[in-house]
Amino acid sequence: MATCWVPGAEGSGFGLDNLPYGVFSRATTEPRVGVRIGEYVLDLAAALREPEFAQSSLNAFLAAGSTAWRSTRAKVGGMLGSEAGRRHAEEYLVPLTEARLHLPFEVADFVDFYCSEDHASNVGRMFRPDQEPLKPxxxxxxxxxxxxxxxxxLSGGDIVRPHGQRKAxxxxxxxxGPSERLDFEAELGFVVGTPSRFGSSVTTADFAEHVFGVVLVNDWSARDIQAWEYVPLxxxxGKSFATSISPWVVPLDALAAARVPGxxxxxxxxxxxxxxxxWGLDLRMEVRVNDTVLSRPPYSRMYWTGDQMLAHLTSNGSPLRTGDLFASGTVSGMDRAERGSLLELSWAGTDPVTLADGSERTFLADGDTVTIGASAPGAGGSQVSLGAVTGTVRPVA
Amino acid sequence: MATCWVPGAEGSGFGLDNLPYGVFSRATTEPRVGVRIGEYVLDLAAALREPEFAQSSLNAFLAAGSTAWRSTRAKVGGMLGSEAGRRHAEEYLVPLTEARLHLPFEVADFVDFYCSEDHASNVGRMFRPDQEPLKPxxxxxxxxxxxxxxxxxLSGGDIVRPHGQRKAxxxxxxxxGPSERLDFEAELGFVVGTPSRFGSSVTTADFAEHVFGVVLVNDWSARDIQAWEYVPLxxxxGKSFATSISPWVVPLDALAAARVPGxxxxxxxxxxxxxxxxWGLDLRMEVRVNDTVLSRPPYSRMYWTGDQMLAHLTSNGSPLRTGDLFASGTVSGMDRAERGSLLELSWAGTDPVTLADGSERTFLADGDTVTIGASAPGAGGSQVSLGAVTGTVRPVA
Known part of the structure; x- marks a missing residue:
């Protein structure tokens, strides 16, 4: 592999084998598409002069399809990994500190799955203790x-504690009143690029023709609202007040070394x-509340893989649209230190976790910042970072 | 009230007290906004020369807010009810037979409620016979x-029988395989115009500031797929393969005479x-399969009214977007002849209905056309028609 000339990029998790896409603006420019490299953003509209990058979302590029995705990735990689590329592109590098990030794509439909056996079993044990943990x-x-x-x-904003109806x-x-059981859920989200026809289904074999890449997802959850409202529909x-995603969409092509059997x-x-x-993915996720790492959910244990989620989602002929987002559901493992939600970590509030400052949590407190990060193995022992999705809980004004 | 000069409009259900909005095109024109009057469409872009009508969806007009809605309604009513208006607008009337109709608005988020006590009780009795019919x-x-x-x-298309996973x-x-229990659900849908702020809620008092009007909805349902998949999320x-809506969005202002206490x-x-x-609505709905009227669901019995649905939907701070659609859930009454789905009419397939041609149905057969129509009382004993939503079941090719 070529060497990247951008200072600090190699070894940062955002080297030549990552090249994730996002949308950024500067004080003097409208939002446009960029590729993250180290601690910089490459201004794609300027560097490649193609109109789909001079847009405030990735949707036009996502809709261009897998051939365009691969050719752009090759061009950007060549530019950032060669002396000729440096002469052309160096002026189009923007320090991240000067870039304001935006929601990377316009979300069409959002689906949330429930693919972790450990998570679904934990929830079943807590909510339906007299039944088999998993439904038939x-x-x-x-x-x-x-x-x-x-x-x-977008990651980084305030999450206002939702009000809602609940019954103890x-x-x-x-x-x-305000939710008293505000929680996070650490998930992976798949971003659809290529649409599909109404009435047709997408096979597991065509996964990478339709899905462009992944983001990290925090599916904020108000457990008290959810528990009261959720039967039977x-x-x-309990979910629809906010769902945060990470700013950089990592292409599936950057995850080649992370692919494992499910x-x-x-x-x-x-x-x-x-x-x-x-299409199992060996992602190492990490969940922090403030400065304390609470868990490291192992994505590779997810029972259902992304190709299966997609095939199921479209099995009734439902078409895909560019910008569709489908998420994995909470990622949890077998051990307590692998659980991807406070509901599981505190066992429905009965067993508090202790933060580094000595305070305890069953659910989130106002002011808490949740950070979900992940990385994947890259080529030759390197790491591909998925960045992080964060959010800070604020009380209702 | 003024008299309408459009031939046949008075008494048609699409007179001056209705004036619903849709999107149409002709052989030589792009899709644009029109108002239905009798058996004609008034080309609003031509008649009013305002840019929000020269668009392929109602969204720009919906976003303009309630003051603009009322002022446009007054202008159109004046034009269609005066001799001066006739001289100006007659040339902009397009016979419906020459108009191709399109989906009237771009749907942002779609929510389906479950507001009929009779429907929810019927479903509870069938699916959970050992429990109270209504959940707590x-x-x-x-x-x-x-x-x-x-x-x-849009109403009028083919509905391809969905495949899916099911377990008898x-x-x-x-x-x-193909669903063996394909059904309709007769519903009313509310169309959101004015957006709301993230983190704020909309009160029942502000219903008509945010909701522009209504459409008829057929929430096609594959009962076998639904029954197997629906626990616990x-x-x-079983729903996401198709939801049909009627082409004409009837403004809330046209339903003034239909308003009753819930x-x-x-x-x-x-x-x-x-x-x-x-915000109860005295709508008379009618459900036909082919040429047989199967039921007349009474909308006025809906337990939860539209203003309550909206207040609940936004109670967690979830913002409204222009183009949001929320539907009432199946409208059913106490009698068999008032049930708004085949699931209830045939009591989960145990008690077939007989069509005019002598054939029996428990669920829909390939080739069946479902038509859901409705009308409301208008001013002075007239009727305001909501038109109809139709669809024909086709086998998978």
């Missing part, structure tokens, strides 16, 4: 539901859900 | 969930859900 359908299909695309927001188990009647306002599935899935390639 | 939360909040906005389609109660394992692929609510809702105006 769980090993036969990736359970999922639609979320609110209008409340998908020992209360006679429900009440309305599923989560609604877990063995027993029973064998129906033919439309069978895997034909390895 | 049902009388405390309008239960709802997010649907897939990318599969909201007596089968050991699930299988994949709610309906997903049903008495016991227990009294929490303050954020309390009504301050009458």
């Amino acid at each position: 359908n769980w090993r036969h299909l990736p359970v999922g539901y639609h979320g609110r695309s209008g409340t998908v927001v 188990p020992d209360a006679e009647l429900p009440s309305f 599923g989560p609604f306002l 877990p063995v599935q027993e029973p064998e899935p129906l033919p439309y859900l069978q895997r034909v390639a390895d | 939360n049902w009388r405390h909040l309008p239960v709802g969930y997010h649907g897939r906005s990318g599969t909201v389609v 109660p007596d089968a050991e394992l699930p299988s994949f 709610g309906p997903f692929l 049903p008495v609510q016991e227990p009294e809702p929490l303050p954020y859900l309390q009504r301050v105006a009458d």
Whole structure:
């Protein structure tokens, strides 16, 4: 592999084998598409002079399809890894400190799955202690539901603690007020580029033709609102107040070295859900509240892989649109230190976690900052960073 | 009230007290906004020369807000009800037979509620015969969930029977194939015009400042797919293959004579859900399969009214976007002849309905055309028609 001439890029997690896309602006320019390299953003509209980059979202580029994605990636890699490229592109590098980041794409439909066996089992044990932890359908299909695309927001903002209706188990009647059980969920999100036709389905084999890349997702959850509202039609306002995503969309092509077989599935899935390639991902995730690392969820254990989520989502002929986002559901592992939500970490509030400053949490306190980061193995022992998704809880004004 | 000079408009259900908005094109013109009057469309871009009407969706007009909605309604009414208006506008009338209709607005987020006590009770009795028909939360909040906005389609198209995974109660394992329990759901949909701020909620009093009007909705449902997938996160692929809406958005202002108090609510809702105006609607709906009227669901019995749905939807601070669509859920009444879905009409397939041609249905057959129409009382004994939403079931090619 070529060497990157951008100072500090090699070894930063944002080297030549990553090259994620986002949208940025400067004091004097409108939002436009950029590629992150080390602690800089390459201004693609200036460097490549193609109109789909002079836009305030990635959608035009996402819609251009996998051939365009690969050719752009090769061009950018060549530019950042050669002396000729340096002469052309150096003036188009913008320090991250001078860039304001924006939501990288316009979200069409947002689906949230429930693909971690450990997470679904933990939730089942807590909410339905008298039943089998997993519902009968769980090993036969990736359970999922639609979320609110209008409340998908960029990492880094304030998350206002939502109000809502909830009923404590020992209360006679429900009440309305700020959520008392505000939580995070550490997830991976898949970003759809190439649309599909109405009435057709997308096979597991065509996953990388339609999905451009991934972001980190924090699916903020108000557990008290959710617990009261969710029967029989599923989560609604307990989720729809905010879902944060990381600013840099990492192309699937940057995750080649992270691909692993998914877990063995027993029973064998129906033919439309069978895997034909390895789309398990060996991502190391890390969840922090303020300065304390609370858990390291292992993405490679996710029972259902991205290609299976996509095949299921489209199996009824539902078309994909550019900008569709589907997320994995909370990533959790077998150990307490691998759990991707406070609901599981504190076992529904019965077993608080202790932060570095000695304070305890069952759920999030006002002022808490949640940071979910991840990295993947890159080429030759390097690391590909997915960056991080953060947010800070604020009380209602 | 003035008299309309358009031939046949008075008494047609599309007279001066209706004036619904849609999007149409002709062989020689791009899609643009029109108002239906009798069997004609008034070309608004030509008649009013305002740029928000020379667009392929209503969204720009919807975003203009309630003052603009009222002023445009007054202008159009004046034009279609005066001799001076006739001289100006007659040349901009397009016969409906020459107009191709399009989806009237770009759908932002789509929410489906569950507001009929009779429907929710029927479903509860069928699916959970050993429990109370209504879940404990049902009388405390309008239960709802997010649907897939990318599969909201215009009335009149083919509905391809979806494939999906389902498990018959007596089968050991699930299988994949065309749905064997394809159904309709007769609903009313509310179309949001004015957006709201992130983190703020909309009160019941502000309903008509944000909601522009209504459409009829057929929330096509694959009951076998839905029954297997829906625990614990709610309906997903059993709904997301298609949702049809009627072509003409009827403004709330056209429904003034249809407004009635909603049903008495016991227990009294929490303050954020309390009504301050009458937003029950005395709509007479009619559901046909092919040439047979199967039911006449009474919208006025809906337990939760539109203002309450909106207040609940935004109670967690979730913002509204122009083009948001929220639907009432299936409209059903107490009698069999008032049930708004085949699931209820055939009591989960155990009690077939008979069509005029002597054939029986438990669920929809390929080739069946479903038509859901509705009308409301207008001024002085006239009728305001909501038109109809139709669709024809086709087998997978």
